[in-house]
Amino acid sequence: xxxxxxxxxxxxxxxxxxxxxxxxxxxxxxxxxxxxxxxxxxxxxxxxxxxxxxxxxxxxxxxxxxxxxxxxxxxxxxxxxxxxxxxxxxxxxxxxxxxxxxxxxxxxxxxxxxxxxxxxxxxxxxxxxxxxxxxxxxxxxxxxxxxxxxxxxxxxxxxxxxxxxxxxxxxxxxxxxxxxxxxxxxxxxxxxxxxxxxxxxxxxxxxxxxxxxxxxxxxxxxxxxxxxxxxxxxxxxxxxxxxxxxxxxxxxxxxxxxxxxxxxxxxxxxxxxxxxxxxxxxxxxxxxxxxxxxxxxxxxxxxxxxxxxxxxxxxxxxxxxxxxxxxxxxxxxxxxxxxxxxxxxxxxxxxxxxxxxxxxxxxxxxxxxx
Amino acid sequence: xxxxxxxxxxxxxxxxxxxxxxxxxxxxxxxxxxxxxxxxxxxxxxxxxxxxxxxxxxxxxxxxxxxxxxxxxxxxxxxxxxxxxxxxxxxxxxxxxxxxxxxxxxxxxxxxxxxxxxxxxxxxxxxxxxxxxxxxxxxxxxxxxxxxxxxxxxxxxxxxxxxxxxxxxxxxxxxxxxxxxxxxxxxxxxxxxxxxxxxxxxxxxxxxxxxxxxxxxxxxxxxxxxxxxxxxxxxxxxxxxxxxxxxxxxxxxxxxxxxxxxxxxxxxxxxxxxxxxxxxxxxxxxxxxxxxxxx
Numbered sequence: 001x002x003x004x005x006x007x008x009x010x011x012x013x014x015x016x017x018x019x020x021x022x023x024x025x026x027x028x029x030x031x032x033x034x035x036x037x038x039x040x041x042x043x044x045x046x047x048x049x050x051x052x053x054x055x056x057x058x059x060x061x062x063x064x065x066x067x068x069x070x071x072x073x074x075x076x077x078x079x080x081x082x083x084x085x086x087x088x089x090x091x092x093x094x095x096x097x098x099x100x101x102x103x104x105x106x107x108x109x110x111x112x113x114x115x116x117x118x119x120x121x122x123x124x125x126x127x128x129x130x131x132x133x134x135x136x137x138x139x140x141x142x143x144x145x146x147x148x149x150x151x152x153x154x155x156x157x158x159x160x161x162x163x164x165x166x167x168x169x170x171x172x173x174x175x176x177x178x179x180x181x182x183x184x185x186x187x188x189x190x191x192x193x194x195x196x197x198x199x200x201x202x203x204x205x206x207x208x209x210x211x212x213x214x215x216x217x218x219x220x221x222x223x224x225x226x227x228x229x230x231x232x233x234x235x236x237x238x239x240x241x242x243x244x245x246x247x248x249x250x251x252x253x254x255x256x257x258x259x260x261x262x263x264x265x266x267x268x269x270x271x272x273x274x275x276x277x278x279x280x281x282x283x284x285x286x287x288x289x290x291x292x293x294x295x296x297x298x299x300x301x302x303x304x305x306x307x308x309x310x311x312x313x314x315x316x317x318x319x320x321x322x323x324x325x326x327x328x329x330x331x332x333x334x335x336x337x338x339x340x341x342x343x344x345x346x347x348x349x350x351x352x353x354x355x356x357x358x359x360x361x362x363x364x365x366x367x368x369x370x
Numbered sequence: 371x372x373x374x375x376x377x378x379x380x381x382x383x384x385x386x387x388x389x390x391x392x393x394x395x396x397x398x399x400x401x402x403x404x405x406x407x408x409x410x411x412x413x414x415x416x417x418x419x420x421x422x423x424x425x426x427x428x429x430x431x432x433x434x435x436x437x438x439x440x441x442x443x444x445x446x447x448x449x450x451x452x453x454x455x456x457x458x459x460x461x462x463x464x465x466x467x468x469x470x471x472x473x474x475x476x477x478x479x480x481x482x483x484x485x486x487x488x489x490x491x492x493x494x495x496x497x498x499x500x501x502x503x504x505x506x507x508x509x510x511x512x513x514x515x516x517x518x519x520x521x522x523x524x525x526x527x528x529x530x531x532x533x534x535x536x537x538x539x540x541x542x543x544x545x546x547x548x549x550x551x552x553x554x555x556x557x558x559x560x561x562x563x564x565x566x567x568x569x570x571x572x573x574x575x576x577x578x579x580x581x582x583x584x585x586x587x588x589x590x591x592x593x594x595x596x597x598x599x600x601x602x603x604x605x606x607x608x609x610x611x612x613x614x615x616x617x618x619x620x621x622x623x624x625x626x627x628x629x630x631x632x633x634x635x636x637x638x639x640x641x642x643x644x645x646x647x648x649x650x651x652x653x654x655x656x657x658x659x660x661x662x663x664x665x
Binding site for chain 1: 472594602605628
């Protein structure tokens with residue numbers, strides 16, 4: 001009973017019909033087992049007819065064909081289809097959150113000027129490279145978050161790369177004022193909160209600057225990182241003239257206020273999770289950095305592939321057509337119990353006349369309850 | 371939906387004159403007291419001459435055979451002795467189970483046959499009884515022993531009206547109990563498609579009587595089977611149906627089985643000294659007359 005219920009449940013999970021009421025017609029599929037498409041020819045004793053395996057198989061097959069035809073038509077009318085399905089597959093990839101800086105400085109070129117001529121804005125470079133990047137990683141689940149004065153959740157982790165691409169395409173819109181990296185990171189970590197998967201998680205922080213992180217925010221970030229271990233990548237789009245994150249400034253100037261980027265780097269290093277920073281000073285450097293990330297985040301991942309709904313009504317009708325063709329062929333092959341003998345029609349002797357009479361009337365069905 | 375193939379030719383109207391009565395001869399001497407046409411047991415006054423006996427043995431001078439007495443060199447007086455003429459009961463046990471619907475046999479040739487038998491019996495002073503049986507004795511299609519005029523028409527009408535149905539032939543066993551206690555002439559009309567042991571029991575129950583099995587058959591069936599094709603056959607008695615894929619090999623087997631069944635029947639009859647009369651597509655008067663005169 002449980003097995004049957006389980007089977008029914010799995011059937012209804014994967015398969016569906018548009019008009020469930022029409023499934024009642026399936027009961028008609030029992031008809032061929034009660035009635036026959038042939039004219040029943042009465043015979044005095046069925047025991048005198050030799051038992052024949054081939055005939056029995058044929059009879060069974062024809063009844064089955066009738067059942068199949070009726071059932072297939074009923075299923076076709078009801079609109080049988082396979083539901084849209086999400087199949088979990090194994091692949092290589094990661095769960096990735098792109099954390100994008102939307103501060104207005106991103107609209108400048110690497111020379112820290114308004115882009116002109118063949119110079120590209122940092123956001124445009126980031127956009128182009130990130131689109132390439134996700135194009136190379138079709139199995140990743142990607143979420144997008146942005147930050148400026150305050151963090152902005154844009155996309156939760158999703159398989160729909162079209163949406164991700166659209167979200168990335170939007171980052172070259174004119175940016176906002178400030179850079180609040182800390183809360184942005186907290187938001188990015190939050191988007192992993194309901195992701196119970198065992199896959200590798202990574203946050204790709206794309207920014208061209210940093211700001212001071214509040215102490216309380218720092219504590220919150222440490223907590224969050226302990227809860228959800230992630231890989232951190234920081235793609236630092238360094239403008240000309242700004243301070244590098246790896247440079248050690250002269251003593252006395254090494255304060256978070258003076259070098260927020262360097263201190264963010266130090267803070268991220270101190271979180272105790274795999275962390276890597278790329279300092280990109282030109283589009284080519286950005287490209288190299290992204291290639292490096294691409295290389296590193298290739299761990300096995302269980303990803304979900306969506307199979308769209310498939311209609312089986314046509315298949316059902318085709319099956320019904322085949323079954324009906326079989327039945328039609330059988331019906332055309334039906335014969336009366338006695339052949340019409342041509343010489344009997346001429347009305348020869350008495351015996352011949354009787355035989356012809358039997359043959360002739362044998363060909364015309366007489367309705368009689370068996 | 372089923373069909374009874376071999377439906378008989380257009381029904382003869384009820385009032386077509388029957389054939390002339392057939393004479394039949396018994397190979398045994400009926401007992402009984404009713405005067406009739408058959409030489410019976412015992413000594414009678416007239417009828418079929420049996421022998422000459424001395425007057426002293428049968429002191430009946432009215433039957434004195436003068437010519438034989440004068441011719442006797444010893445001068446003995448001879449008296450003619452005759453077999454008494456006795457009537458015999460003729461009964462027709464007709465199987466009207468569902469299988470007899472095949473070819474509308476009961477309405478056609480069986481009714482013809484029984485009508486003719488009734489006519490012949492009545493004309494020769496014998497009484498005739500009709501018993502129609504399926505699983506039980508069918509009273510509405512039976513007639514007790516009678517010798518009234520017009521009996522043949524009654525017999526025909528009863529048989530025309532009966533609709534063969536029901537399974538089995540247990541009614542035939544019931545009918546054997548209704549037969550007269552004296553040896554009588556019994557026509558057992560059936561298609562004999564019952565199991566052979568059932569037939570043996572029936573024939574055992576009829577041991578007392580002179581049984582003429584009349585086998586109703588359809589000669590058209592076995593010869594006219596199609597070589598190829600699908601036929602849905604339905605047993606007229608049980609209603610069980612089955613699809614048959616006809617092909618030459620199966621047709622051969624079918625015909626062989628029919629022949630085997632016929633042979634088994636013939637063997638079963640022969641063991642009791644019986645010989646069946648085949649009632650084919652229509653009643654053949656000549657053959658029946660020949661068969662009856664053979665005794």
